[in-house]
Amino acid sequence: MHKSIWFQLHWFFGAIFGVLLLLIGVSGAVLSYEKEILNLINKDTYYVQNLDNKSRLEQSEVLKIYQENNIDTKINSISFSSLENSSIVLNIEKEGARKGLNIYLNPYTAEVLPQIVGKDFFMFFFSLHRWLTFSGDTQWIGKQLVAISTIVAIFLTIGGVVVYWPRIKANFLKSFTFSFKYKKRAFVSILHSSLGMWVVPFFIIMCITGLYWSYDWYRGAMFTVMGVEQPKRVSQKVEANNKPQTIVYDNISKSIEIFKQNVAKEYKNANLRLTPSKDGIYTISYLYANATHFRETNSMEIDPNSSLVVKDTKFEDKKLNEQLMASMLPLHSGEYFGWFGQLSYFISSFLMALFAITGYMLYYDRWKKKKAKALKEKVKS
Incomplete structure (x- = not known):
């Protein structure tokens, strides 16, 4: 029963915030190697x-x-x-x-x-990542949308693990893999789930740390919990x-x-x-x-x-x-963990686009089948 509830909530919030999460993820990936790219071209x-x-x-x-x-x-x-x-x-x-x-x-x-040169390019993606390019008196709107989307991302990550738990429990290592033998919806579903398993820890850390810049109370709470005086x-x-x-x-x-x-x-x-x-x-x-x-x-x-x-x-x-x-x-x-962390975060951020797209594909396929079933029942009656 609880799995069904988590599944419904997962696709519901995913459908609403999918586009925003795609934009936040891709912009974050672009910013991952800003310093290295600027050094290279300057x-x-x-x-x-x-x-x-x-x-x-x-x-x-x-x-x-x-x-x-x-x-x-x-x-x-x-x-x-x-x-x-x-x-x-x-x-x-x-x-x-x-x-x-x-x-x-x-x-x-x-x-x-x-x-x-190139600072303006990265500044655009920084603005997209932090405020969805809102500026001036409306900047707070973008900031709140990013903050809410970040909270939703934590919920979707946890919910995804809950929904996928039967396969994880049956074969933990296999739950991280997918096969091209699956076709159409089955392939999209297993791709969405298995790749999601790889990025769970990265998403959680990115989201928890990302909220540091969203809310003053959250930032203050982090300093309190860590036992560090807030500057x-x-x-x-x-x-x-x-x-x-x-x-x-x-x-x-x-x-x-x-x-x-x-x-x-x-x-x-x-x-x-x-x-x-x-x-x-x-x-x-x-x-x-x-x-x-x-x-x-x-x-x-x-x-x-x-x-x-x-x-x-x-x-x-x-x-x-x-x-x-x-x-x-x-x-x-991810730079805290050296080149491995930076690369892992870069890939994880870009995969946000894949999860959003495959999520919408699964949602559309589910909606299409429900519509066909309803139409069939209507014809029978």
Whole structure:
């Protein structure tokens, strides 16, 4: 009896939310390898060649040259790497860009490199994945539809296992396989079910982590359950943008030098905020070159006046619960589990389209048979 109820609920919610889940899944798959694709098509921006065997300029020199040529530009931060062929990145304030605009510079010549291409393409799919492309005052509608669809996806995943349970119980390993000997509806049905078994754990993790960005109460509950203090968002005052910027190049140069002397190993990226704290402390966030994912960030606080490292917080020293809460996005994308997780999530997300299409095919076939049966009974009567 319960199996029949789960079956009815499964196809009912699947029929209603199938299209939305298809869009969310495919857009998520497209975003899976965004960083890798952008790196591939923007090699002349992310990386440089030292054809004239020049010495690398100090980061503060590159910063100074750019500022002298762009006097009215406010620079938020500078990013650099221990990798010799990596470009330097300045984040500058730009109207309408909440996170600022990244400018890429050649570390040997301070020449401005071409802007990144392809960002708009991925931004569209990001908007589709998060808000179904709703924007402005209607963005909340898209956000709620994505959130509800995510909850439905959890329900469909569990319901699918319940409906498929007799076969799982009879032969667990065989329940993960399908055969081309089946024809028409039988083949579609077994394909829908068996492939679904492969992605159950991935779907559950993707959905549970995806809701992190949907509801404040849910996000707060996750921090509470994990026993981690939720970081507070610092609201930036708009008036601060109008204040003239004073860059103390000596302090920046000294802070970077202290960082290089104390960093434990090669780093893929180090980001220095140009505005120090009230106590004159500069903060450098950095990512080791061998990091599994982009959220394994460390932080070093430096006092250039006393030439001391005030604090060095490493990701690897955090407790597991703190690491997990700091890695919510990599957990959602699969990058937390390395290349295998990223690939598995990519395939699983794309398979959402297959499940939606085959689900509609099964629903249509069922509807057609019911209609034919009703017509036949009507003729008899």
